[in-house]
Amino acid sequence: MQDKNPIIKLYGAKGCHKTRFYKEFLEARGLPFSFLDVIENENYAEELRSLYESGKLNFPTITIGTKKLRNPRTDELNKWINKLIPSILEIQHDKENHQFVLDINGEKAKVEYQLKNDKMYLVHSEVPVQLRGRGIGKVLVEKTFEKLTEEGYKAVAVCSYVRAVASRSDKWKSIIEH
Known part of the structure; x- marks a missing residue:
């Protein structure tokens, strides 16, 4: 699921304490990123200047795909990472409400199911x-498949979107019926 993630770039300087903080932050999250030292490499400096109308060397700056964040607060950086790279989020199995939930900054994407004869019937999927x-x-759907497999369930894809995702990969044939 990592293959479609946006490219993350950290523009900064080796000696800058804020740059070091962001480097450690991204590494701790296990996110692949490019560190572009704008002091040691003029090409990186020009690339950074081109991101701003003023043409100034505003660092540290983090780009996630086309999203540009200039010296973001930790909560703001987390918000954008969660929104732009949902594959890093943990899916939750809410057994009481018969659903798998992916919480993206308080917004809930979910797959609902019904249990019958030890099988999960995946009846509805929804993204805000x-x-x-x-x-x-x-x-969401692939993480649902992974979680129910981990928990030892077999499933039937009732929802048309869930069925479509299941049919695109042989990986799920042994656990997801159409």
């Missing part, structure tokens, strides 16, 4: 409107 079009649905 404001998060659609970012591949979150596919991540």
Whole structure:
């Protein structure tokens, strides 16, 4: 699921304490990123200047795909990482409400199911409107498949979207019926 993640770049300087903080932050999250030292490499400096109308060397700056964050607070950086790279999030199995939930900054994407004869019938999937079009649905469904497999369930894809995701990969044939 990591293959479609946006590219992360950290523009900064080796000697800058804020740059070091962001480097450690991204490494701790296990996120692949490029560190571009704008003091030691003029090409990186020019690339950074081109991101700003002023043409100034505003660092540290982090880009996640096309999203540009200039010296972001930790909560803001986390918010954008969660929104733009949902594959790093943990899926939760809410057994009481018969659903698998991916919490993206308080917004809940979910796959609902019904249990019958020791099988999960995956009946509905939903991604909040404001998060659609970012591949979150596919991540949600694949993480659901992984979690139910981990928990020892077999499933039947009733929801058309869940069925479509299941049919795109032989990986799920042994646990997901169509």
